[in-house]
Amino acid sequence: MNDLAQFLLSGLTTGAVYALAALGFTLIYNASGVINFAQGDFLMLSAMVAATLLAHQVSYGIAIAVGIAVTVLVGVMLYRFAIRPAGEADVVSLIIITIGASIFIQGVVQVVLGKNQQVLPPFTGDTPLHVLGARVLPQALWVLGVAALLVAAVAGFFRYTLTGKAMLAVAANRLAASAVGIPARRILQLSFGLSALLGAVAGVTAAPITTTVYDIGLMLGMKGFVAATLGGLGSGLGAVVGGLVVGVLEALVAGYVSSAYKDAVPIGLIIVILLVMPHGLFGRKSTERV
């Protein structure tokens, strides 16, 4: 029983990280219909920059702030210099561009910041707390808290702000949105910046638990996508539920079956989800226009 509680709690913690990664996918997808394959690299980038600065005696707060700022800048640049010039390219081309961006970011990080695994110290100490007979790191609570906060913020953004509604309008029909005076390009750029921000915050919050290395973004991105798809692409609540489900399943498999194959769990899951319920748990059904 203690084992189970431990697995569930650690699953919820990693699940919260996936939920944060999934939120970033959701945001860009909502605004542009593009799946950003570099989303996982945003999580990696902020943590790597922050960890490197810390190693050079920069104070904790500044290191994290700079890590986040750099990542947001990269997100905006990705849109400005790669997505926007591609113009009306089809979805496959845009996918290939973001895959290129992902490899590119990984390469730059490898060359500039090194290939070694880096650790960020936790926000508030690492004395484990005891919950239901299981040990929980304080950082795990931070991850869960930050995830909850960001989910609420994103939901509020889409529901209550004009910019958020404009973003949904751009996603629904870019031409019509432009016609009623919404600056579509600026909105799209904002969506890339915001999703980079989500990824960056997720990255520095999760790094004390997951550690970070230049190629960790691939798995984080993959699992974030699984979470987003499980929840139904475009649904914020779905992204969170999806993330937690993926995290818990993974922890249970790692605990009871084989830790070597835990990474195969979300991959197997995604293939099943895509085939059996392509709209996820909370997604809306859509029909393809010909």
Added chain:
Amino acid sequence: MRFSRFKALLATAAVLVVLPFVLPNNFMLDIAIRIAFAAVAAIGLNVLMGFAGQISIGHAGFLAIGAYGSAIAATRFGWPPLLAIPAAAALCAVLAWVIAKPILRLKGHSLTMATLGLGLIVNIVLINEVGVTGGPDGMAAPPLEVAGFALVDLRHWYVVAAVVLWLVILLSLNLYDSPCGRALRGLHGAEVAARVVGVDVALFKTRAFVMSAVLASVSGSLTAHYVGFISPQMASFAHSVELATMVVLGGMASTFGAVLGAALLTMLPQLLGGLHGYESILFGLILMLTMMFLPRGIVPTLALKLGRKR
């Protein structure tokens, strides 16, 4: 059209025959052999991505199954490599055929993610099944034997590589203009329209997928026996992206584009002196810039320009 295809094949044969006499040293010959093997996989992936428009960034998985399949059959079961290669290819064909139907119902980013996932699963299995695959350290692969005669000389290898490449080019060019090739290109342009005029979309997609998997497997097997050593790196995400980059850069739906893409991407790392980070930067840039400025890829763009001048 038929005549120009004949000329293209003849020209390719001429280049392949002359090349070893022009190349100054064994280093260049070695690169030429690697390019030929990479091109086999790229031509196969081009059938799936370029002809049929189904994106895959998991094909390094099939390549690795081919490499490990024939290496394991040859070392652990003592099969002759010449038998092990088609056996591995057959395994890939069956696997691809089983996976194809459900996977290829997906489109766009779903298909991309699903193929990425398949490649990663192969990678994870190769790393973890240490008893069979040697785990992260990889394993040795025996040299190819033809009629009891082990291939070790580079020039002999070149003959094998050139013959295989030429045959695969022949296959791909013939496929392009065949009814099957037209059906594939048709469903690339407009899947629903293709279905309306009676193309069995699922069947043709499956065929393209199986063919690309088999060619990737053959490419992997030959590379394994040639290099003599294989590692799970063969099934990595980076390798899958490299294969896709060859197709995209050279030109979607262009057989010679795939060959050119394979040549460029095999040579570039040599120029960089094996610095892994710079390699990623370069591949990433190539992918982005090609999609932004040359969405058709090099060969089709050039062909279009030359055609206009005339």
